[in-house]
Amino acid sequence: MKKIKMGMVGLGRLGIQHAENIAFRVPQAELTAVCALEEDKINEVQENWGVPYGYTEYDEMIQNEELDAVFLCSPSSLHCDQIEKALDAGLHVLSEKPLGTTVEECKVAEKAVEKHPDLVFMLAFMRRYDPSYVYAKKMIDEGKVGKPFLYRGYSQDPESAIDGTLEYLAHSGGEFIDMAVHDIDAARWLLDSEPKQAWAIGGCYAYPQFAEYDDGDNVSALMKFENDAMGFLFAGRTAPHGYNVETEIIGTEGILRIGSVPQKNLVEILDQDGVRKECSQDFLERFDQAYVDELQEFVDCIIEDRKPDITVYDGTKNTKIAYDLTGSFQENKLIDIE
Amino acid sequence: MKKIKMGMVGLGRLGIQHAENIAFRVPQAELTAVCALEEDKINEVQENWGVPYGYTEYDEMIQNEELDAVFLCSPSSLHCDQIEKALDAGLHVLSEKPLGTTVEECKVAEKAVEKHPDLVFMLAFMRRYDPSYVYAKKMIDEGKVGKPFLYRGYSQDPESAIDGTLEYLAHSGGEFIDMAVHDIDAARWLLDSEPKQAWAIGGCYAYPQFAEYDDGDNVSALMKFENDAMGFLFAGRTAPHGYNVETEIIGTEGILRIGSVPQKNLVEILDQDGVRKECSQDFLERFDQAYVDELQEFVDCIIEDRKPDITVYDGTKNTKIAYDLTGSFQENKLIDIE
Amino acid sequence: MKKIKMGMVGLGRLGIQHAENIAFRVPQAELTAVCALEEDKINEVQENWGVPYGYTEYDEMIQNEELDAVFLCSPSSLHCDQIEKALDAGLHVLSEKPLGTTVEECKVAEKAVEKHPDLVFMLAFMRRYDPSYVYAKKMIDEGKVGKPFLYRGYSQDPESAIDGTLEYLAHSGGEFIDMAVHDIDAARWLLDSEPKQAWAIGGCYAYPQFAEYDDGDNVSALMKFENDAMGFLFAGRTAPHGYNVETEIIGTEGILRIGSVPQKNLVEILDQDGVRKECSQDFLERFDQAYVDELQEFVDCIIEDRKPDITVYDGTKNTKIAYDLTGSFQENKLIDIE
Amino acid sequence: MKKIKMGMVGLGRLGIQHAENIAFRVPQAELTAVCALEEDKINEVQENWGVPYGYTEYDEMIQNEELDAVFLCSPSSLHCDQIEKALDAGLHVLSEKPLGTTVEECKVAEKAVEKHPDLVFMLAFMRRYDPSYVYAKKMIDEGKVGKPFLYRGYSQDPESAIDGTLEYLAHSGGEFIDMAVHDIDAARWLLDSEPKQAWAIGGCYAYPQFAEYDDGDNVSALMKFENDAMGFLFAGRTAPHGYNVETEIIGTEGILRIGSVPQKNLVEILDQDGVRKECSQDFLERFDQAYVDELQEFVDCIIEDRKPDITVYDGTKNTKIAYDLTGSFQENKLIDIE
Incomplete structure (x- = not known):
């Protein structure tokens, strides 16, 4: 070989x-x-x-x-x-x-x-190679959810990782370029359409340091796509429970949720805290197979x-949209994309 | 007595x-x-x-x-x-x-x-009297989630109820006034703040009849609150699985999800469809105790x-915000509230 | 009226x-x-x-x-x-x-x-009147699980209630009569058959006091029914998470699990302990509606x-079987029932 | 290298x-x-x-x-x-x-x-190398569940695999040797003790062919261990939902459940069947990493x-216990092990 x-x-x-x-x-x-x-x-x-x-x-x-x-x-x-x-x-x-x-x-x-x-x-x-996303994409393509019309994506880093994030703040490009870009790509991929309008908001709810870079520690955006579908993105740095990458596709005939519990493994624990699953704490664990x-x-x-x-064009589009969302967030206005 | x-x-x-x-x-x-x-x-x-x-x-x-x-x-x-x-x-x-x-x-x-x-x-x-919401509100007030900064609310009717909805279409006032008003109230209550800006979108993904009333069968809105918190609402009429009223509060130290599976009861079924819970099909079943x-x-x-x-003023505010969202949706623009 | x-x-x-x-x-x-x-x-x-x-x-x-x-x-x-x-x-x-x-x-x-x-x-x-049990019984009677052939029943008191249990020890009649009798009744009801053989075991894993009454703080039994079905009961006093009444019926075409998470309400909590549901802590909360x-x-x-x-005969049978299990446990032998 | x-x-x-x-x-x-x-x-x-x-x-x-x-x-x-x-x-x-x-x-x-x-x-x-079992074993060894006193193990093949099983029936050695041996090993490993007494039962609930080999299509056993712990095993060939390998360890201070939903991946589906997870259908999928x-x-x-x-002695013990359980099942008697 x-x-x-x-x-x-x-x-x-x-x-x-x-x-x-x-x-x-x-x-x-x-x-x-x-x-x-x-x-x-x-x-x-x-x-x-x-x-x-x-x-x-x-x-x-x-x-x-x-x-x-x-x-x-x-x-x-x-x-x-x-x-x-x-x-x-x-x-x-x-x-x-x-x-x-x-x-x-x-x-x-x-x-x-x-x-x-x-x-x-x-x-x-x-994410395009993660087994669960691949499975969901196949279900969508086979029509199992009817017409998909709403994408909801969460990308949350655990608060335990905040020190690394803060050090890197000057070079990250901001929440939309560094984190939300995954949801931008996934939304385009799963909805099979391009966003045409968006409004991005957010704030510094726990770490004022982000404001120095005109950024937020938790941000979100609502997007309208060319095929009329809706997209809601949330990217945050203070998740109390773990590395939460969660995606939902709502269609006219079915709804898919990927990773809504970012479970570490198949162990369920019953103790004084109730019935619980422990969570993945970082991307290396969650996306190991991907x-x-x-x-x-x-x-x-x-x-x-x-x-x-x-393709390389997906890369350009994802970057451009992330920039546009950053602009919408910083100037607080509804923007047209492209 | x-x-x-x-x-x-x-x-x-x-x-x-x-x-x-x-x-x-x-x-x-x-x-x-x-x-x-x-x-x-x-x-x-x-x-x-x-x-x-x-x-x-x-x-x-x-x-x-x-x-x-x-x-x-x-x-x-x-x-x-x-x-x-x-x-x-x-x-x-x-x-x-x-x-x-x-x-x-x-x-x-x-x-x-x-x-x-x-x-x-x-x-x-x-919802303000539903045991699970009451429990969540208490946890928030006790500081268990830290500072709550994102409200996500879903209000979905099951598609099985669509005939009644279509008949009533001329009189409902539209998705924001008829359905999303519950999330408007819950967001104000749980975030303890008033929305100041919003953008609403949506479409007719399955039932073009809604367009006759300048409405959508599924709509959503992003809101920015006076205390900087974010709110995302989704109201829809085509839920494939049941009557889905789901609320999430994301805080700096904890996250609460209410009703993320609108389970009918405590029975879990393992059969050829996998491991599943059947869902509540209407508001009377879900909110019986409330x-x-x-x-x-x-x-x-x-x-x-x-x-x-x-109070009566909550009622006025909820109605006003629902109207404002309807306007944002119909004119497709970012709006200031109040 | x-x-x-x-x-x-x-x-x-x-x-x-x-x-x-x-x-x-x-x-x-x-x-x-x-x-x-x-x-x-x-x-x-x-x-x-x-x-x-x-x-x-x-x-x-x-x-x-x-x-x-x-x-x-x-x-x-x-x-x-x-x-x-x-x-x-x-x-x-x-x-x-x-x-x-x-x-x-x-x-x-x-x-x-x-x-x-x-x-x-x-x-x-x-339990015969609890909405979830009623729902499960109906599914069984309608043939939804095929032929039911295994009953698994857990009846666990939270350890937080141990003081009351210990005080009452001299008068409770023991684990089988006081607690397992619920599973005896439920197994007979859901399997629609009578146990004919059984072996009961257990021990004092946390509270030696139970041994004074020739009893265990946690006990279990395996039963064979007249229609060949199997039954496994577990009754315990030291549940770390709450009041856990959980029942499973395994059939040839479907499996039902009732209350496998003894959830307190519809709130899911995401925090440093993972993703969790809090649990009911006593029978009054769990069986309020029943x-x-x-x-x-x-x-x-x-x-x-x-x-x-x-009927009154169910009462007699339940008591008799609970006694027989107690005897099996105390003498450590396989017993015939009736 | x-x-x-x-x-x-x-x-x-x-x-x-x-x-x-x-x-x-x-x-x-x-x-x-x-x-x-x-x-x-x-x-x-x-x-x-x-x-x-x-x-x-x-x-x-x-x-x-x-x-x-x-x-x-x-x-x-x-x-x-x-x-x-x-x-x-x-x-x-x-x-x-x-x-x-x-x-x-x-x-x-x-x-x-x-x-x-x-x-x-x-x-x-x-199973001793499966990441979830390894994680559970570590928790037990660290005392996180207190004293473990009950092992419950399910080993269920999906009914969809029944044809292969039936063909192989003459050579499998029976349910206890072919399937339950995994639970025998896991119980000994997780409880860190040897079974000393057992009673095994079962039947042919769907496939009378098993009776020709003095076997059952679904069987179970209750075991008492040298350290007084209890063990309940269930092995079956007719699981309607998938390849269900599920293990529970009940301890005085915590309970662990491994694989209680044999989920195929991280996708949750909300459709006309409710909210559900699809299940692994065979051992190669479930234990790929193990x-x-x-x-x-x-x-x-x-x-x-x-x-x-x-060690090789574990192998001998597992085989011997599986044989003993087979004997208990075939002769319907309580047996001493060793």
Whole structure:
């Protein structure tokens, strides 16, 4: 079996997990190189998992002729430039979301993708590969819910993770770009339509620090789609119970709720607190399988010489809509999208 | 025990239930008179439950000197006029929601209530008396959820009830006034704040008939409150599973969900459809106890010479906000409230 | 409306609740007399609820010619004697479970009932009147679960109630007679068959005091029924989460679970403990409606001159089986029943 | 990284899954050989996954000097003989449950294991590696449930799988040996005690074919453990809803329920059937991760030169107890174990 030799860019918590998935959990993939700023992390990964190449310079890594593909888990503002360079170097690219932090950046990526129609480019919106979302999407496509007309999406980080969030505040791009972008993508995907109008609100209910960046610790938005469907998004940083990613699709003949209890496992506890399920505390736990399945899809696309359903244009749209919602929130006005 | 002698006005499905509650389920209440347009219904209730007086004319009934109070379950547009007349006749008044169908009507009721400070006036927003809502409100007031900052409310009729809804379409006042008014009241009550801005959207996803009245079969609204909290309402007529009244309060330290499964009873069924709970199919089943408890509160207020928490001004505000949302929906614009 | 004038015997926690139900919650019933050992309780109830007669002597009460019926909530060992006397005095009788504490006592009650075929005698096995059990029984009778072949019943008191249990230990008759008798009755009712063999086990896992009475703080039994069905009972006194009465019927085509989460209300709480429902803490809360409905059935039987489904022979059988299980537990042997 | 080269024995549904797990899902394992009766299956697996060696003769395979270990998923009656041969050939052994179909067979395996203390022998009771069971076991060991005193275990196959079961009936060894053995092992593991007495019952409630083998289509057993704890097992073949493996541990301070809804995924469906979760339909879906984790543990034991917690003696005990329960069922008597 020919293996796809991949270079992993970025070794933060998620990057490390992706690296492990490449190394061990997708048989047709091989972790050939890692690239990061921190030399100790590079060394650690290379030693532990026997990775032949390590780099602190991205430009250097993509010159490695053994590589077939790169997986970008670098800061969002670097994505588009790195995408262009990798594609120009003849490498397939899997990039973490968001595509870019400005629409201009995204346009650069679009051009690069168009210039290399023979290479696979894929965006890591992992919900599209989560087994429960995949199951729900199939039910919708089969007409099991009739006409879907309302999307409700919650993306809540547990309050226990607030320190990391606060440190990262200056670079996150804000709630809509950093978190709600997942719901923007999922709503477009599950409703199969584009939002045309929106109003975004929110506030600093627990952490005034967010206000310094004209942001809120919890925000929401109502959107009207081109096919008349409604969308309600809520993104927050103070969930008391866990990492709550919950999606509801209301249709004329059925309603689907995904993850309405973000249960950690199949254990139910009956004690002095009542009858309860403990909750997933972070995205790595909740989306463990989705991360593997998205990597598998990327590798399969390369092997089978086909393109993933999610395109670079989805990336641009998601970024643009997230920006528009940020604008609606900051100026408190109803906006037209596009 | 002195009993409060009551006259029931309106003998539709809900009116009959209220009449039965007065007659049998609140010991300190007595069903002394019924008033309706349909003579056969009057006769039936009088005979079955031994009710001494029956009327087809409201004005006649309120002259009955034996009466202490009236319960209005008449068409919404008659409420305020009937309230004024009953109070002027020296009767305590419990009125179904909404207070009135225009703000002008509501103002008439306000004046009448102010003119009779010795009489009890109460509005039948039954959720305020439902045991689960009461429990949640208490938890909020005790600080168990920290600062509540998001209200989500669903009010869905089962599709099985659509025929009745369609017949009544010309007179309902629309989704916001007829259904969402419950969530407007509950949001104001649970968030303890007033909405100041809103945007309402919706559509006819299954029943184009609603469009004839510039209404939707499913609608929603996003609201910003004076204390910065967010509110999302959804009201619909096509729920596939049952009568779904679901409320969520998200706070900085806890989240409460009321009725997220509108379960019929405590039976869980495991069969070829999976593991499931059957759902309540109408408001009479879901709010059975709430209707008794609200009646009990009204009677207790009279006996103990005190006023209920919900006031005539709540009624006016709820109606006004429902109108504002209707306007936002019909003109598709972001509106300021008040 | 002619009302059934009732005398309530016993004013413990449950007796008081029954008295209130007679007085206020079943319209066709009237609380005409109360009988108890404690004069202050009698006075309190008489004053609060305007009850004309109060007695400390049962024999005196049943001479009151105004009475139509008595409700016995006295110590179990007095039931059968009081049943006989009341029937002989021409009164209808509703008796709390168990019928008696020995089979001999039960036989006395059987004879008395046979002697007065014109009078209504009913046993207060309240699960038979609980809305969820009634719903499940109907599904079974309609064949919705196919052939029911396994009954699983849990009857668990919350550990918070242990003090009361320990005080009462000398008089309870033991776990099988005091608690498991509910599951014995429910299994016979739902499986529509009689147990023919059983083995009972248990132990003192938290409270050695039970051993003084040759009893366990938690016990269980496996039973084989005449129709080959299986029954598993578990009765315990140390439930950490609440008053857990849970019943499962496994059939060849469907499975029903009643009360598998003994939820207090419809509120779901999401907090640092996960996603949870709080639990009912005692029988009065869990079976509130069942107690009203069983009283209603008794009154309806009198008014409509018919007999309840549950008979005095059910009472005898339940007591006998509970005794047999006690024997199996104490002697640790497999027993034949009957 | 040195990889453990494994030979897979048996390529039925479960064997194929194990083969895939060796080949792709445990990085330190390598699928070097497969052995089965069906040549086409051998060829298929060899071609698809690039497996170097294929055998129809077990004795031949274990002579392959490249092999480090074998995984036995052959008919149960062959296990012990194959275990002895593999160990004698210097191979580590992972064997599917049950260890053997008679205690005599098990003793042969015990001796072989004792003879080769340097080799890893492990039994594939996969529940011990399922993340939810592992989590529950940890909670119990940490004292979170106080003293555990009741084990309840359900092992139900969906009725949809009945055809396969009926075909296999002559060779399964019966419900207790084929299915309940999982609960026997789990009860011993979670209660940390051995059963000393038991009574087993059951019947043919839907499929009289089981009676031909002196077996039932649904059976149960009550067990008393040496530490006084109680155990109730239920094993059935007619579950209407899915593959229901459900375990409850009741302790003096907490209760744990594992898998009480055998949910397929995180999707909740609200439709005309109520609010429901669809269920896992087979063991491969339910225990997907457990099968990987148990293989990982086996490989880790070899690499780290240590022994798994589960021993060959557990295998003998589980088989013996299953036999004893079968005897109790067939002769309908209370039995002493050991």
